[in-house]
Amino acid sequence: MDELFWSIARTSGIISLCLLTGSLLLGIMARSGRSFGALSRYTQSLLHRSFSLLSVLFAALHVIALLADSYARVHLIDLLIPFFGEYRPFWQGLGTVGLLLMLAVSLTGLLRQRLSLPVFRGIHLASYLLWPIAVAHGLGNGSDAGAVWYRVITVVSIALVAAAGIWRLTGNYADHASARRLAREGAKP
Template sequence: MLLAGQARHVIIVTSTTPLWYATRASGITAMVLLSASMVLGVLTSVRYQRPGWPRFLTVGLHRSVSLIALAFTMIHIATALADQFVPMGVQNVLIPFLTPYRTLWVGLGTIAFDLMLALIITSLLRARMSLVSWRLVHFTAYLCWPVAILHGLGTGSDTQVRWVLLLTLACVAGVTAAVCWRLSYGWPSHRAARLAGAVAVVLALIAGGTWLSNGPLQPGWARKAGSPTLVRPASAGSRQQTGQG
C-alpha cells in the first residue's frame, strides 16, 4: 500500500515503549504457535500415529495450541491498541484496512484474526453444527495462516532481523512440509484437487519468496509499506527516530 505523497518525507518514527515491544513479541510468538497448530492440524488429517504418540495427543495438542495462539494474538492486538503507536480503535480489531499505518499489511492481520475467530468458534461449537459446514470453515485455515505470515513479514518491524527472519522461514518450511505430506498422502480419490493444491503451494512459495526479497528485505520498505512519517509527536522522550518502523 503506497500512500501518495509520503515518499517525500524522510523521518519515520518508531515506538520503543514496552507495550510496543510486547506487541512485536506476542506477534512472533503467535506466528510460531499458529504454525505449530497448522502442522498439528495437518498431522490430524493424515492420521499421524506412533507407538509413543497416539492420535488423541495430536488432536488435543492441536486444540490447545490453537487456543494459546488465540490468546497470544489477543495480547498482540490488545497491546497494539493500548500502545497506540499504530493509531487504531476497537473497530480496527475486526474491520480491515482502516488503519493509516501500513494499511494493507495491518489489514491482513485483521483478516487473519477474523478467520482465526471463525475457525475457533466453529470448532468449539463443532458438535452442534453439521460436519460439512465445520469442515468448510476449517479449510480457511489454509487461508488464515498464509495471510498471517504475510501480515508478519509485511508489517513486522523485525522482518529484517536475522533470527526473526529465520524463525519465519522455519515456520513456513514446517507448514509447507506438512501440507506436502497431506497432499501426497490424503484424499486418494481427489487427484485433481491434490494436484491443484500442489501447484498452489509451489506458486505461493515462488510469489512469496520473490515478494519477500524485493519488498520487506529491501531498504526503505517501512516507507513503502505505509509507515506514516509522524505517527504521533515524538515528544514522549522514549521514541527514537530511525528508518526502521
C-alpha cells in the first residue's frame, strides 16, 4: 500500500508544480493587461485561477499521500513547522514553506474582493518566492529529481518563467501596464 501512496505523492507533486508554473506564467501575462495569442484577458484570468486552484488541490493530495505513506515519515507537525522533518529536513522544510505560501497566496486570491488592492498584491507577490521554493523542494526531495524527463520539465519551466520575468521587467511591459492604469483612472498616457 505504501507504494501506491508513494506513487500518488510523486505524481501529484509533479502535477502541482507544473500547474503552479502555468499559473505563475498566466498571472504574469494577465497582469500585463495584454491578451496572449488567441487567449482573451478573461480567458487568461480564468485559466490562472483554475491552474492555481488545481495546483493547491494536487499539493493537498501530495501531502495527504505522504502522510499516509509510512515510509515517507511525514507527520502533521511537519506541515506547520519547517525544517524538522525526519527525511532531508531542509528540502522537506522548503516543501512546508512552499505549502504555507501557497495557502496564503490562494487565500488572498479567493478573498481578493474583500482585501485592499495593496494587501492583495503584496501577499500575491509571494508567488515569486513560492515558485522557486517549490522547484527547489522538488529537486532536493523528489524521488524523480535525477530522471532526465524530470530535469527537462524543470529546465523548461525555469526557462519559461525566466523569459516571462524578463518580459515583465521590460519597458514594453511597464509602458503597457502604465497606459492601462492611466486609462482606468481616466487620463491619457
